[in-house]
Amino acid sequence: MPNLLAELALTTYPIVGMAAFAVAKPPTAVALILVVGQLVLPSNISYDFPLLPPLDKNSGPCFAAFLGTLLFARSHLRGVSAFKGSGTFMVLILLGSLGTRLTNRDPLVYGPMVLPGESIYSFVSDAIRGVLTTWAPFFLGRSLLKSPTEYRAFWKLIVVAGLIYTLPILIELRMSPQINSWVYGYFPSDWGQAVRGSGYRPLVFFNHGLPLAFFMSVATMGALGLARAGETLHGLSMWVVWAYLLVILLLCRSSGAAAYAVASIPLVLLLQPRTVIRAMWIVGVLICVYPVLRINGLIPVDSILHAALDLFGPQRTESLAFRFTNENLMIPHSQQRLLFGWGGYGRNFVFNDEGIVQVVVDGFAILVLTTRGLVGYVGVFGLLSTPLFYCARRFKRLVDRTDRVFFAQVSIFAACLLVDLTINAVLSPYLYMLLGGLEGAATSFGSGAEEGGSGAEEGEGILEEEPPADDRDAHHDRA
Numbered sequence: 001m002p003n004l005l006a007e008l009a010l011t012t013y014p015i016v017g018m019a020a021f022a023v024a025k026p027p028t029a030v031a032l033i034l035v036v037g038q039l040v041l042p043s044n045i046s047y048d049f050p051l052l053p054p055l056d057k058n059s060g061p062c063f064a065a066f067l068g069t070l071l072f073a074r075s076h077l078r079g080v081s082a083f084k085g086s087g088t089f090m091v092l093i094l095l096g097s098l099g100t101r102l103t104n105r106d107p108l109v110y111g112p113m114v115l116p117g118e119s120i121y122s123f124v125s126d127a128i129r130g131v132l133t134t135w136a137p138f139f140l141g142r143s144l145l146k147s148p149t150e151y152r153a154f155w156k157l158i159v160v161a162g163l164i165y166t167l168p169i170l171i172e173l174r175m176s177p178q179i180n181s182w183v184y185g186y187f188p189s190d191w192g193q194a195v196r197g198s199g200y201r202p203l204v205f206f207n208h209g210l211p212l213a214f215f216m217s218v219a220t221m222g223a224l225g226l227a228r229a230g231e232t233l234h235g236l237s238m239w240v241v242w243a244y245l246l247v248i249l250l251l252c253r254s255s256g257a258a259a260y261a262v263a264s265i266p267l268v269l270l271l272q273p274r275t276v277i278r279a280m281w282i283v284g285v286l287i288c289v290y291p292v293l294r295i296n297g298l299i300p301v302d303s304i305l306h307a308a309l310d311l312f313g314p315q316r317t318e319s320l321a322f323r324f325t326n327e328n329l330m331i332p333h334s335q336q337r338l339l340f341g342w343g344g345y346g347r348n349f350v351f352n353d354e355g356i357v358q359v360v361v362d363g364f365a366i367l368v369l370t371t372r373g374l375v376g377y378v379g380v381f382g383l384l385s386t387p388l389f390y391c392a393r394r395f396k397r398l399v400d401r402t403d404r405v406f407f408a409q410v411s412i413f414a415a416c417l418l419v420d421l422t423i424n425a426v427l428s429p430y431l432y433m434l435l436g437g438l439e440g441a442a443t444s445f446g447s448g449a450e451e452g453g454s455g456a457e458e459g460e461g462i463l464e465e466e467p468p469a470d471d472r473d474a475h476h477d478r479a
Contacts, residue, residue: 001185001186002042002045002184002185002186003184003185003186005183005184005185006042006045006183006184006185006186007045009040009041009042009184010041010042010045010046010047010055010056010057010060011047011055013037013041013060013061013064014055014060014061014063014064014067015064016064017033017036017037017060017061017064017065017068018033018064018067018068018071018072020032020033020068021068021071021072021073026069026072026073026076026144027076027144027145027150027153027154028153028157029065029068029072029073030065030068030069030140030144030433031154031157031430031433032157033061033064033065033068034061034062034065034137034429034430034433035157035158035161035430036061036161037057037060037061037064037429038057038058038061038215038428038429038430039161039165039204039205039215040205041056041057041060041061041205042057042180042184042186042188042205043057043180043188043205043206043207044188044189044207046059052125052128053125053128053129053132053133058133058428058429059129059132059133061429062132062133062136062137062429063132065136065137065140065429066132066136066140069140069144073144076143076144077143080139080142080143082135082139085386085439086138086142086382086383086386086387086436086439087135087139089378089379089380089382089383089386090130090131090134090135090138090379090383091379092375092378092379092382093130093134093372093376093379093380093383094127094130094131095375095379096340096372096373096375096376096378096379097123097126097127097130097372097376098123099339099340099373099375100118100123100340100341100342100343100371100372100373100376101118101119101120101122101123101343102340103337103339103340104117104118104337104340104341104342104343104347105117105118105119108347110351110352110353110354110355111351111352111353111354111355112354112355113351113355113356115345115346115347116345118343118344118345118347122343122344126344133429134380134383134432136429137429137430137432137433137436138383138432138433138435138436139436140433140436141154141432141433141434141435141436141437141438141439141440142436142437142439142440143436143440144437144440145433145436145437145440145441146440146441146443146444147441147444148400148403148406148407148441148444148445150437150441151410151437151438151440151441152226152229152231152406154433154434154437155222155225155226155410155434156222156226156231156233158218158219158222158430158434159219159222159223159226159233159238159241159245160233161219162215162216162218162219162220162222162223162245163219163241163244163245165204165215165216165219166244166245166248168202168204169202169204169212169216169248169251169252170248172200172202172203172204173199173200173202173251176194176200177189177194177200177201177202177203177204177209179203179204179205180203180204180205183205184205188203188206188207188208189203189207189208189209193208193209194209196209196253197253199253200253201213201252201253201254202252209252209253209254210254210256210257210424210426211426211428212252213249213252213253213254213256213257213258214254214257214420214424214426216245216248216249216252216257217249217254217257217258217260217261217416218413218431218434219245220242220245220246220249220261221260221261221264221409221412221413221416222409222413223238223241223242223245224242224261224264224265224268224409225268225405225406225407225408225409225410225413226238226406227239227241227242228268228269228402228405228406228409229402229403229405229406230402246261246262249261255312255316256420256423256424257420259311259312260412260416260419260420263412263416264409264412264413264416267279267408267412268405268408268409268412271408273395273404273405273407273408274395274396274404274408276408276411276412277391277392277395277407277408277411278392280388280392280411280412280414280415281388281389281392281411283415283418283419284385284388284389284414284415284418285385287365287381287385287418287419287421287422288378288381288382288385290365290381290422291334291365291369291374291377294327294331295331295334295335301324304320304324305317305320305321305324308320320423322360322362323362323363323423326359326360326361326362326366327363327366329350329358329359330348330350330359330361330366330369330370331366333348333350333370334348334366334369334370334373337373338373338374339373339374339375340372340373340375340376341369341370341371341372341373341376342370342371343371344371347371348361348367348370348371349361362423362424362425363421363422363423363424363425364421364422364424364425364426364427365377365381365421365422366422367425368380368381381418381421384417384418384421384435385418386439387414387435387436387438387439387442388411388414388415388418388438390438390439390442390443391407391410391411391414391438391439391442392411393442394442394443394445394446395407395442395445397445397446397447398445398446407438407441407442410438413434414435414438417431417435
């Protein structure tokens with residue numbers, strides 16, 4: 001059971017977190033609240049309140065960040081429309097949630113198992129939770145990170161947090177995942193999931209090794225983008241930081257998270273930024289239509305498994321095959337209520353006649369499709385994909401080489417996140433803020449907002465003497 005410290009950390013964080021506004025500018029304060037909350041708060045415990053979403057390590061920091069912005073930085077939200085642009089997808093999510101409740105009032109009976117129907121009460125709770133933990137961090141990122149300079153600063157904070165987190169990671173790699181037990185008095189996961197071969201998969205304060213490894217992958221990809229953009233960290237070469245983070249990531253024993261960071265290396269170093277952006281835009285489109293492709297058998301599952309076997313070996317391939325097998329069971333079930341899904345309470349699972357569940361759902365995409373239907377899927381993944389499309393559409397307006405290589409790396413992060421959501425369910429408030437910030441920064445491309453904050457390194461002279469970025473890219477492609 002969690003100890004008193006775990007309860008105090010969770011219940012007092014919303015108030016303590018808002019103290020960040022007293023010591024940092026609003027963009028930094030919000031970033032600190034969301035990132036620190038994700039890294040230090042206890043996992044898998046929550047406190048329920050009527051109508052309100054459970055208070056946990058996601059909702060608590062979101063509440064603190066949003067309320068703190070309203071109280072201490074309201075001027076930063078002026079002129080930003082909450083439900084236009086990407087905000088229309090949040091409206092679609094809410095409308096889809098209402099449709100899910102209205103079409104799932106009936107209880108489901110599987111032998112002795114009876115699953116309750118949905119109610120308007122659950123819609124109100126889901127709507128509040130969605131606005132607080134999904135839309136609020138996305139909207140704050142879009143509103144506060146309005147230039148490449150501010151967006152780079154957020155990424156540098158992620159990198160610094162990753163560097164600090166390597167210390168407890170190294171302890172758990174040597175001593176086994178015990179830090180959460182030492183500090184909060186309980187182990188938040190299944191011990192078998194923490195053992196990999198002859199070593200351990202660290203957790204620290206995450207509920208599983210996968211979200212920890214993905215956070216380290218994000219920090220590693222960010223360090224690579226900042227290194228390519230010529231950034232340093234208090235005089236330390238960002239290339240050194242990137243190499244160190246990459247080593248730690250590989251030690252985290254998560255093939256998928258490591259693959260994203262490793263795959264970004266040749267893309268960023270060998271391809272032109274505009275080519276990278278276009279490729280990631282295509283990935284985003286494919287993820288948006290993933291349910292249609294999957295339902296019609298257009299995803300080459302066998303080829304993907306063969307490639308995984310060659311790259312990662314049989315053990316990791318079995319894990320991926322397990323996910324696809326469960327998807328094969330879930331897809332026909334989802335087609336029975338394709339428009340608005342089956343709702344919550346486990347109604348989206350497949351049961352046998354004895355009331356025993358027959359599937360294990362790991363992927364966020366199939367979870368959204370089966371619970372919210374196509375309407376909810378379009379809303380959720382439309383929201384997540386819009387920043388990537390904004391970046392691709394306005395990318396040609398960037399003339400600064402350092403901005404171009406940096407945002408090419410950011411587009412890889414966004415695409416990797418979307419791909420990961422088809423097989424895992426790793427999605428946290430700091431990721432929503434990174435995506436919202438990408439949209440906010442992209443809207444300033446070519447407007448002059450980025451000038452002076454993210455220019456080329458001294459002596460590189462790429463703005464005046466060289467031809468426009470589009471012409472350079474075109475010349476390179478022809479060559």
